[in-house]
Structures are given as structure tokens and as C-alpha cells.
Amino acid sequence: MTKYSYEFKLKVVQAYLNGEGSYEYLARKYGVSTVSKIFEWVYAYKEFGNNGLRRSKHNQNYSFQFKLSVVELYLSSEVSYQELALSQGINNPSLITRWVNDFRIAGPDALRPKKKGRKKTLDIRETKKLSKSNEEKPVDTSAEHIKELENELLKLRIENAYLKELRRLRLEEEALLRKQRESSTVSEDNSN
Numbered sequence: 001m002t003k004y005s006y007e008f009k010l011k012v013v014q015a016y017l018n019g020e021g022s023y024e025y026l027a028r029k030y031g032v033s034t035v036s037k038i039f040e041w042v043y044a045y046k047e048f049g050n051n052g053l054r055r056s057k058h059n060q061n062y063s064f065q066f067k068l069s070v071v072e073l074y075l076s077s078e079v080s081y082q083e084l085a086l087s088q089g090i091n092n093p094s095l096i097t098r099w100v101n102d103f104r105i106a107g108p109d110a111l112r113p114k115k116k117g118r119k120k121t122l123d124i125r126e127t128k129k130l131s132k133s134n135e136e137k138p139v140d141t142s143a144e145h146i147k148e149l150e151n152e153l154l155k156l157r158i159e160n161a162y163l164k165e166l167r168r169l170r171l172e173e174e175a176l177l178r179k180q181r182e183s184s185t186v187s188e189d190n191s192n
Contacts, residue, residue, distance in 0.1 A: 004032075004037075006050075006053050008030075009041050009053040010045075010050070010053055011030075012026055012030050012032065012038055012041060013038075013041050013042050013045045013053065015029075015030075016038065016042055017042070017045075023035045023038045023039055023042075026038055040082065040093070041053060043082060043086070044086075044091060047086045048091060051091075052091060061113070064111055064112050064113065067099050067111040068103075068108055068111055070084065070088055070090075070096060070099065071096075071099050071100050071103045071111065073088075074096060074100055075100070075170060078177075080093075081093040081094070081096045081097050081100075084096055099111060104167075107163070
């Protein structure tokens with residue numbers, strides 16, 4: 001993936017805004033890999049100004065709740081990634097794309113922050129202490145504790161089934177809307 005400098009992006013955006021040509025023409029003229037890149041740059045420039053074209057020097061960390069709300073907003077509305085990113089003040093629409101894909105694959109836990117760095121290795125002495133402490137703890141097998149765990153498991157299964165059904169209905173709705181759009185474009189073509 002080619003990284004473009006701020007100056008280059010600004011030059012291309014200014015060329016477009018000055019009416020030097022279409023997205024396609026400018027992509028060929030300046031050797032930009034895809035037309036959509038220029039569209040994104042122009043859109044970001046119009047929304048954020050010069051900062052919309054700059055690469056961030058630091059990674060922005062978003063909270064789990066923020067990511068979840070953005071994903072839910074995307075799934076419950078008919079906005080594009082680009083429009084949603086601009087409305088939420090996110091300069092990188094592909095970030096939302098990744099969040100949505102991760103959410104669809106692994107659920108909300110995929111949006112939780114991950115620990116960075118190398119895993120801590122245990123010292124031999126610490127390992128012996130941990131194994132001794134594990135041996136000393138009896139496992140609670142009381143009927144009351146088992147009943148609590150079974151109730152929790154049942155609630156989680158119900159929640160899981162509900163979320164799967166909700167996701168299935170959403171995908172069916174998207175497919176139906178897609179078919180309606182296709183049929184309306186076909187009927188418009190036939191009327192012409």
C-alpha cells in the first residue's frame with residue numbers, strides 16, 4: 001500500500017477543487033492507485049481542512065464503548081463508512097470498517113482493547129508458589145453454586161440466540177434492500 005505525503009495529497013485536492021479534472025483524470029495524471037483515494041482526500045479536506053490530509057503522528061485510542069456505539073450506529077443506519085467517520089470525527093474510515101468486520105466475526109469482545117507487549121514469563125520460584133496455592137484451594141461443588149452457574153449459562157445462551165437472530169434479521173433486511181435497489185435500477189433502465 002502506497003503512502004502519500006501531505007503535500008502530494010494537498011496538491012491533488014487543490015487540483016480537483018480548482019476544476020482541473022475529474023477524480024478519474026486526476027488519478028491517472030498523478031498516478032494515484034484508486035479513484036476512491038482522491039474522493040476520500042477531497043471529502044476529508046472539506047470536512048477537516050488541512051488536518052484531514054495529515055497522517056496522525058500518534059495513534060488515537062478509542063474506548064470500547066465508543067467503538068461499540070459506532071459499530072451499532074453503522075449497523076442500524078444506512079450511512080457509509082466515510083459519512084459515519086466524518087460525523088464521529090474519525091479521520092480514517094477504514095478503522096470503522098475493521099471494527100465492523102471484527103464485530104461481525106467475533107462479537108463485541110473483539111472491540112475490547114488488547115494488551116500490548118510481550119507476555120510476562122514466570123520465574124521458577126513463582127511457578128512453584130502458584131502450583132502450591134492452586135493445590136490448596138478446594139473446588140466449590142456445592143449444589144447451590146452449580147445451580148448459579150447453570151442459570152448464568154442459560155441466560156448467556158438466550159442472549160447469544162437473541163443476538164444471532166438479530167444479526168440474521170439485519171442481514172436479511174440488507175439483502176432485501178439491495179434487491180429493491182437493483183429492481184428499481186432495472187425498471188428505470190427499461191423505461192428509458
